[in-house]
Amino acid sequence: MFKNIPIVPDVFYVGVNDRQKSSFENIIPLDKGVSYNSYLILDEKTALIDTVDVSQATLFIEKLQSQLQNRKLDYLIINHIEPDHSGAIGFLRKYHPEVTIVGNSKTLSMLEGFYGLEDNVLEIKEEETLSLGKHQLQFYMVPMVHWPETMFTYDKTAKILFSGDAFGSFGTLDGAVIDKDMNTDKYWDEMIRYYANVMGKYGSPVQKAMQKVSALSLNYICSTHGPVWHERIPEALKISDRLSKYEGEEGVVVVYGSMYGNTELMAETVAQGLAEAGVREVAVHNISKSDPSYILRDIFKYKGLIIGSPTYNNELHPEIEPLLRKIEIRGIKNRVFGYFGSFSWAGAAVKRMSAFAEKTGWSVAATVVEQKLGLKEDNYNACLQLGREVAGMLKKEVN
Numbered sequence: 001m002f003k004n005i006p007i008v009p010d011v012f013y014v015g016v017n018d019r020q021k022s023s024f025e026n027i028i029p030l031d032k033g034v035s036y037n038s039y040l041i042l043d044e045k046t047a048l049i050d051t052v053d054v055s056q057a058t059l060f061i062e063k064l065q066s067q068l069q070n071r072k073l074d075y076l077i078i079n080h081i082e083p084d085h086s087g088a089i090g091f092l093r094k095y096h097p098e099v100t101i102v103g104n105s106k107t108l109s110m111l112e113g114f115y116g117l118e119d120n121v122l123e124i125k126e127e128e129t130l131s132l133g134k135h136q137l138q139f140y141m142v143p144m145v146h147w148p149e150t151m152f153t154y155d156k157t158a159k160i161l162f163s164g165d166a167f168g169s170f171g172t173l174d175g176a177v178i179d180k181d182m183n184t185d186k187y188w189d190e191m192i193r194y195y196a197n198v199m200g201k202y203g204s205p206v207q208k209a210m211q212k213v214s215a216l217s218l219n220y221i222c223s224t225h226g227p228v229w230h231e232r233i234p235e236a237l238k239i240s241d242r243l244s245k246y247e248g249e250e251g252v253v254v255v256y257g258s259m260y261g262n263t264e265l266m267a268e269t270v271a272q273g274l275a276e277a278g279v280r281e282v283a284v285h286n287i288s289k290s291d292p293s294y295i296l297r298d299i300f301k302y303k304g305l306i307i308g309s310p311t312y313n314n315e316l317h318p319e320i321e322p323l324l325r326k327i328e329i330r331g332i333k334n335r336v337f338g339y340f341g342s343f344s345w346a347g348a349a350v351k352r353m354s355a356f357a358e359k360t361g362w363s364v365a366a367t368v369v370e371q372k373l374g375l376k377e378d379n380y381n382a383c384l385q386l387g388r389e390v391a392g393m394l395k396k397e398v399n
Contacts, residue, residue: 251281273387
């Protein structure tokens with residue numbers, strides 16, 4: 001029933017789209033959905049690279065069986081055992097009880113832990129190869145990209161890197177699968193959002209993985225989410241390289257919490273100061289409306305960050321506090337930072353953000369604005385100055 005979707009002759013896409021799930025990992029909004037990508041190699045031996053989320057298992061099995069055309073499935077290769085890629089293994093085993101499951105030692109331990117499967121397994125190690133006939137598969141361990149068992153599978157014959165979650169993106173595949181057959185513009189920001197929220201903590205392991213990738217000749221990168229990269233491989237690699245080095249573009253994120261509009265007015269004024277100083281990329285987020293996944297995306301994207309908060313119960317705004325924690329967890333480096341705050345009778349927000357600034361090790365603006373009650377002219381001008389100062393620091397560091 002299902003038409004073949006070839007990557008190259010003998011290598012086929014058998015993944016699925018999920019337009020129903022509202023949030024990834026039950027946390028991150030999926031406004032544009034997500035794809036679960038799986039790939040089938042038909043050679044003297046047959047090999048499936050990863051499965052899909054259990055919610056899509058029935059459709060996945062139908063697509064796989066249609067592609068196999070009654071052939072035996074010899075191998076299931078698990079690059080990454082997170083359940084959105086391994087959830088259909090139980091279904092697969094019912095249709096192919098003799099399939100050999102290929103993974104490294106950590107993968108096989110998790111396979112038993114998640115699914116109780118210990119039989120018909122093949123443990124592989126760094127740079128070992130598996131011959132399917134014409135296609136020769138080689139395995140590279142990339143721990144903590146972004147789980148400890150993660151590995152890459154490299155098809156030496158077709159020069160395809162099956163990269164697990166690395167180089168992936170949110171967003172469904174709307175008809176086409178390979179980048180050359182689609183407009184990829186809609187995926188770049190979703191790729192950054194994906195990295196910032198899923199991979200963001202693991203810059204050093206991603207850099208080690210990038211070093212392994214740099215030694216390979218690549219015609220295709222087949223991730224488990226988002227497009228298959230072919231013509232746009234350089235751009236996909238550049239994004240992951242830049243993000244894992246925490247190299248922000250010239251631009252500033254302004255994030256604020258506000259109960260009655262006073263802190264919001266300060267944020268607007270800071271943004272005005274940035275624009276007057278020549279910053280063309282300014283992303284302003286109201287913490288009460290913008291989901292943190294989009295704020296983190298922009299923080300990874302741009303080099304400048306300015307945060308404003310009112311004092312709330314003698315603490316930070318209740319949505320600013322967890323954002324600071326999310327930033328700390330990801331260990332984001334090399335940022336230019338400014339902050340401001342407001343209060344009605346006792347100020348605490350500025351003091352809290354001063355402590356945060358000290359922890360980060362970032363370059364911090366000397367101008368700090370704290371306003372009691374409504375914004376007055378002197379602090380209005382100070383907010384403009386804060387924007388201008390961060391702009392000057394930004395341009396100095398970028399250039």
